[in-house]
Structures are given as structure tokens and as C-alpha cells.
Amino acid sequence: MLMVACGSSSLESSATPGQAAQIVLRPQGLPAGATPSATVRTSGYSQQLTPQTPVTVRSGQLTLVGTSVVWNGTRYQAQPPTHLEVRQGQTLPVDLNYLPLAVSGRVDSALQPLDMALQEFVGQHNIPAATLAIVRNGQVLAERGYGWLDPNRTRAVSPQTPMRLASVTKPFTAALVRKLIAQGKLQASTPVFAYLGLAPLQGDTPDPRLSSITVEHLLNHRGGWNRELSFDPATDTRPIAKRLGLSRTPTPQEIARYMMGQPLQHAPGSTYAYSNLGYILLGLVAEKASGTTYASALQSNLLAPLHLSSVQPGRSLPADRNPNEPFYSDPGTCLSELAPNSTQIIPCADGGFSLETGLANGGLIASATDVARFFDRYTAQGIEQPASAGGVSYHTGALAGTFTLAYRSRGYAVVVLFNQRRAALGDDVSIYDGVRNLVESKLP
Numbered sequence: 001m002l003m004v005a006c007g008s009s010s011l012e013s014s015a016t017p018g019q020a021a022q023i024v025l026r027p028q029g030l031p032a033g034a035t036p037s038a039t040v041r042t043s044g045y046s047q048q049l050t051p052q053t054p055v056t057v058r059s060g061q062l063t064l065v066g067t068s069v070v071w072n073g074t075r076y077q078a079q080p081p082t083h084l085e086v087r088q089g090q091t092l093p094v095d096l097n098y099l100p101l102a103v104s105g106r107v108d109s110a111l112q113p114l115d116m117a118l119q120e121f122v123g124q125h126n127i128p129a130a131t132l133a134i135v136r137n138g139q140v141l142a143e144r145g146y147g148w149l150d151p152n153r154t155r156a157v158s159p160q161t162p163m164r165l166a167s168v169t170k171p172f173t174a175a176l177v178r179k180l181i182a183q184g185k186l187q188a189s190t191p192v193f194a195y196l197g198l199a200p201l202q203g204d205t206p207d208p209r210l211s212s213i214t215v216e217h218l219l220n221h222r223g224g225w226n227r228e229l230s231f232d233p234a235t236d237t238r239p240i241a242k243r244l245g246l247s248r249t250p251t252p253q254e255i256a257r258y259m260m261g262q263p264l265q266h267a268p269g270s271t272y273a274y275s276n277l278g279y280i281l282l283g284l285v286a287e288k289a290s291g292t293t294y295a296s297a298l299q300s301n302l303l304a305p306l307h308l309s310s311v312q313p314g315r316s317l318p319a320d321r322n323p324n325e326p327f328y329s330d331p332g333t334c335l336s337e338l339a340p341n342s343t344q345i346i347p348c349a350d351g352g353f354s355l356e357t358g359l360a361n362g363g364l365i366a367s368a369t370d371v372a373r374f375f376d377r378y379t380a381q382g383i384e385q386p387a388s389a390g391g392v393s394y395h396t397g398a399l400a401g402t403f404t405l406a407y408r409s410r411g412y413a414v415v416v417l418f419n420q421r422r423a424a425l426g427d428d429v430s431i432y433d434g435v436r437n438l439v440e441s442k443l444p
Contacts, residue, residue, distance in 0.1 A: 029098040068123025105159035114442035129326035129419040133368035166397025174382025188216040204261025218278040224264035226273040234276035241340035283360025328401025349401030375413035
């Protein structure tokens, strides 16, 4: 007899060599009469199943994803996707546990269609935790929490739950740097590397074009690096740690010095290429111009004046995090960026990148409400301009276990935060495009 773990249940099966595996769905927690279904995805194909229609699958790894169910006006959400290893001949009765989707907070009546559409989206894509906030002219019109903070679904998300912002951090960094420029502490035309006074690593010869990279180039992702043609030193720090002989994650200064010895892919100012490195450097620029840490400069120049109390540095490891954060859901495994000499495989969301090193690039956490308050005043480029001025401006962010959207349109500032980057069946695009299209189509 073989016991296979699935969520909080165990699966018992007998195996006969040479037969395909059969999956039998056993929903738990639904009212009588509700008709759930699920998708089983194996290598290269997927199948639908219901309690009445088991499916036969090839042996190997599979993912089982339950669809949400609406019954008498209540949406029931299935447990997070279950990943199993099946063998030939097994018959697996899979207990798929459902709970009513936890929803908290408030929403203006005119925005209820967007709220209901987002609940459906969260249920369809099996996103464990999500928050929504909508602000217009300084007024909070919606703040919602959906789902659960923990994998066992015992603690509900609140509208004020702080979550990772990923690259939605960048507008905060851009706004800070623009504030420092307005205060006369540096200029948009300031040459970055001369200003920082950093030296390349011993034996490295800098690309001569480095000297022409300005603060403005970094703000606009035109510094000259292209991660598609090289690599991203914000997320792949292990080669840098190896070069420096480190047993820890390199600091932003060490990353900058290493990159001084790497060639640029474009002439500075000539080509747009999204750059995490550029915003790491802007964090260093902000520290030098303000004479304090990035976090302190952000607090005094932006967060305190706007009364944004939830915005703070995030932490990479679960033990170090804000206790009010959710878990971060992602099936991926990685080598640790925090222990570059280790060969241990870990969850990518829990040490596969360093939020501390990439603080100015993608390391903040915040409530959706505070981010929406910020975006009611600032564009995605960090330019101080009220959302009521019109136009569309948005920024997304993604990490293992995180997807974020900050969106300005029709005078509204809308922020959606998820603790999952991928759709239930592993498709990033349906999350990216789906959320943005949902917000745009449902705004009044």
C-alpha cells in the first residue's frame, strides 16, 4: 500500500505494474448539490475531472488544481494546487478541500463590479492571498482582503495585510530620487559612478562608457545594461559572491563594483532596457544624497508626509518577516542567494533572491491601501502628479510568490497584491494580462 500526501489528507492506493494511474476526485467542505471540478496537469497535457468522472493519467509528476465553486451566492475556494508523484497502476482518491473564500473590508457601490470580478479571478486562479485598494482624490473607495495568510487557511487576509511589492518598489525609489533632485542635493545629469566614488574590483577594466551614465538614465532604464543579453545581477548574485569570495549575499556596493567590470550592452541613454541594476544604483545615490540609509530617506521624504505607515523593508526568510505578512506561494525551488556556497535546494520564494540587497529595486512590503495612496499622488515614474490629472500609468511587479499591480486611470489609483505570481497551472501571462484587463474593464 502506498500513502501519498495531499494537502492535509492522505491518499491510499494499490499499484499494479504496467497500468496507468487513475485520479478520483473527492471534494470536501462543499454544500450538498455543489458540483466542483478540477484540472490535472501532467507533462505536456491537462485533463478535467469531476467526482463523477475520474481520469486516467500517465505516471510521473502531476499538479491537481481545483476550480472555485459559487453556491447560493458564496464562493468556495479549493486548497492550493497539489503536486504529486504517481506511479503506474495507482488509483488515487484525492481529497480536495474547499472553504468559503474569506473576504473582508469595504468597497464603494460603484466599484462592486470590479470587486466581484477580482473575487472570481482569485478563485479561478487559486490565489491563496490577495488585497485590493482603490483611492481617488485622497479618498479610499475600496480596501479589500481575500483569502488566507497561511497554507492551512486558518488566518484570513485583512485589507491592511502587508505584502511584497516586488518592482512596484521602483516608483517609490524614483519619487525619492526626484525629491532629492528638487531639494538640490543632486541633479538629473549627475554622473552616477563618479558621484558614488566606487572603484572596480581589482584587475577589472571598466567600460569607458560607464562615466556617462547619469541619474536620469537610471530613472528611465537607459543606463546601458540589458539583462536579456547578459544577466541580472539583482537576482543572480551567486557569481558575484564567488568572485568576491563571500559566504553571504553581496551588498549593493559590491554588486556595483562587480558590474563596473562588465561591458555595457548599449550606449548610455540610447536604448530602453528594463534594469533592476539601475534601481539598485539609485538606492545608493539616494543614500549618498540624503546622508542616511535608503529606508530612512524614504521615510522622511515620502512615507511620513503621506502617512504611509505600512511601507517598510521586506525580509527574505520566513523567520525574519513581518508576522502579518502572508506565506508566499510558489512551486519553484532554487539554490539560495543568501548562502551562495550552499548546494541545498530551497523554495524560491524563501531565499531564492535577496530582498535586503534589492531593497531599492524590489524589496519593500506594504498594504495595498498605502500603495494606492501613494499612486494617487505619484505616477509609475515617480513624478508627483495627482491621478485626477488623467492619463494611464501603471507598474507591475513579480517575484516567486508575488504579483503586484499599481494602476492609474480615469482618476483612480488601483492596487492589487497577490501572494502568487503564476496562475494555478503555471501561466504567468494570464495573471499579468488578466489582472490589468480586469481593472481597466471594470473601472467606472
